[in-house]
Every structure is written in structure tokens, then in C-alpha cells.
Amino acid sequence: EPEVTQTxxxxxxxxxxxxxxxxxxxxxxxxFYWYRQILGQKVxxxxxxxxxxxxxxxxxxxxxxxxxxxxxSNFTLKIRSTKLEDSAMYFCASSEAGGLNTEAFFGQGTRxxxx
Amino acid sequence: xxxxxxxxxxxxxxxxxxxINCTYQTSGxxxxxxxxxxxxxxxxxLSYNVLDGLEEKGRFSSFLSRSKGYSYLLLKELQMKDxxxxxxxVNGRGSTLGRLYFGRGxxxxxxx
Numbered sequence: 001e002p003e004v005t006q007t008x009x010x011x012x013x014x015x016x017x018x019x020x021x022x023x024x025x026x027x028x029x030x031x032f033y034w035y036r037q038i039l040g041q042k043v044x045x046x047x048x049x050x051x052x053x054x055x056x057x058x059x060x061x062x063x064x065x066x067x068x069x070x071x072x073s074n075f076t077l078k079i080r081s082t083k084l085e086d087s088a089m090y091f092c093a094s095s096e097a098g099g100l101n102t103e104a105f106f107g108q109g110t111r112x113x114x115x
Numbered sequence: 116x117x118x119x120x121x122x123x124x125x126x127x128x129x130x131x132x133x134x135i136n137c138t139y140q141t142s143g144x145x146x147x148x149x150x151x152x153x154x155x156x157x158x159x160x161l162s163y164n165v166l167d168g169l170e171e172k173g174r175f176s177s178f179l180s181r182s183k184g185y186s187y188l189l190l191k192e193l194q195m196k197d198x199x200x201x202x203x204x205v206n207g208r209g210s211t212l213g214r215l216y217f218g219r220g221x222x223x224x225x226x227x
Contacts, residue, residue: 007136008187033214035215041219042119042156042217042218042219042220043204043215043217043220044217045214045215048214048218056214058214086209090165091157093156096205103148103160103162103163104160104215106150106157106158106159107157108157109156
């Protein structure tokens with residue numbers, strides 16, 4: 001069964017460092033998303049991406065965040081200068097083109113710990 | 116703002132039936148999703164409702180009333196493996212690019 005894969009599964013970084021979280025969406029999907037979940041809190045939308053551009057971003061997705069689809073398979077989330085409060089589980093998701101009944105498939109997540 | 120409410124915790128015994136409620140207030144509505152999330156894992160899709168009524172899928176059913184801003188997830192013949200967090204999420208825009216607004220999740224514990 002096709003799945004969304006994310007690497008790494010865990011990342012520990014020092015405050016102020018840059019991190020890149022990587023995702024390989026399901027191959028025939030055209031819509032990509034990043035969500036995050038701070039421990040014990042709800043899943044929060046960060047950004048959606050379609051046709052090589054950001055479709056929508058939340059108030060969390062400030063200038064420290066960026067997304068890129070550098071090739072035909074990867075979708076990355078970059079945090080330029082990490083803060084302690086960026087510590088969370090980051091989920092990548094994708095959905096296939098067309099139709100309203102289109103569920104998002106989530107990857108296993110990257111647990112980011114900023115120290 | 117967007118508001119999705121669901122109970123924090125529920126418990127039930129194996130073989131029983133449990134109903135997890137969700138109420139929502141969002142700007143725009145393009146469907147309501149239920150996801151299951153085991154600890155430390157990704158949310159996995161369970162059901163989608165966009166029209167009023169009941170959608171049944173095996174042991175799981177989901178109901179929607181758009182006029183009341185209300186949904187529930189019904190789990191029958193509970194099994195130990197159903198112990199997980201159940202997330203109610205609303206698609207707030209009228210397109211497939213609509214962001215999902217999640218509730219805090221309902222932690223269900225199934226006892227033997």
C-alpha cells in the first residue's frame with residue numbers, strides 16, 4: 001500500500017540552527033501539506049502546497065519556515081533558526097488530485113526536539 | 116475563529132459500543148473527517164462526511180448534522196486495538212486544498 005514517508009524520524013537540534021525535514025508524498029498525489037503537533041496538543045495546519053507554490057499558510061508559518069519541492073518526489077520543510085517552541089512532531093501529508101472526498105494521507109512524522 | 120470540540124477521554128470495555136461526539140464552528144465547511152491516532156504514530160483516515168446522515172464502514176460509523184454543527188463516531192464491537200486517540204477534523208474551505216482544523220482528540224481506552 002502506498003504511503004507517505006518522512007525522514008528523519010527523530011531530530012535533535014540546537015536553538016538557532018537550521019533544520020530540514022524531508023517527505024516523500026504518495027507518487028500520484030499533487031497536493032501536499034505540513035502539520036505539526038506539540039506534545040499533548042492538537043494537530044495544527046502549517047501550509048498547503050500545490051503546483052509548485054504555497055496555496056495557504058497558517059499564522060504559525062512565519063518567515064522562519066519555508067517549503068520546497070526540489071525534485072519530482074521530495075517535499076521539504078525548512079526551519080531557518082529553530083526556537084525551543086518549535087519542538088513538536090511534524091507530519092507531512094498528501095492527497096490526490098480532484099474530488100472533494102479527498103482524505104489526506106499522513107506520514108509517520110518527524111519528532112523535532114530543539115535544545 | 117475555528118472551534119472543534121470533543122471530549123478529552125473516554126473508556127469502554129471490549130465488545131461494547133462507544134460514541135465519540137464532536138461539535139464544530141468553522142468559517143466554511145467542506146466535510147468532516149475522523150482520524151485514528153495511536154501514540155507516537157501518524158493519524159490514519161477513518162471516515163468522511165459532507166452530507167447529513169450516517170456513513171457506515173464495518174465496525175465504524177460516522178454521523179453528521181450540518182445544521183447542528185455536530186458529528187459522532189460510533190465504534191462497535193470494541194477491541195483492545197481500538198485504544199487510541201480519535202481526531203475530529205473539519206475541512207474549512209470549499210476545495211481539496213482546504214486546510215484541516217483538528218480537535219484536540221478523544222483518548223479512548225478499551226478495557227478487557
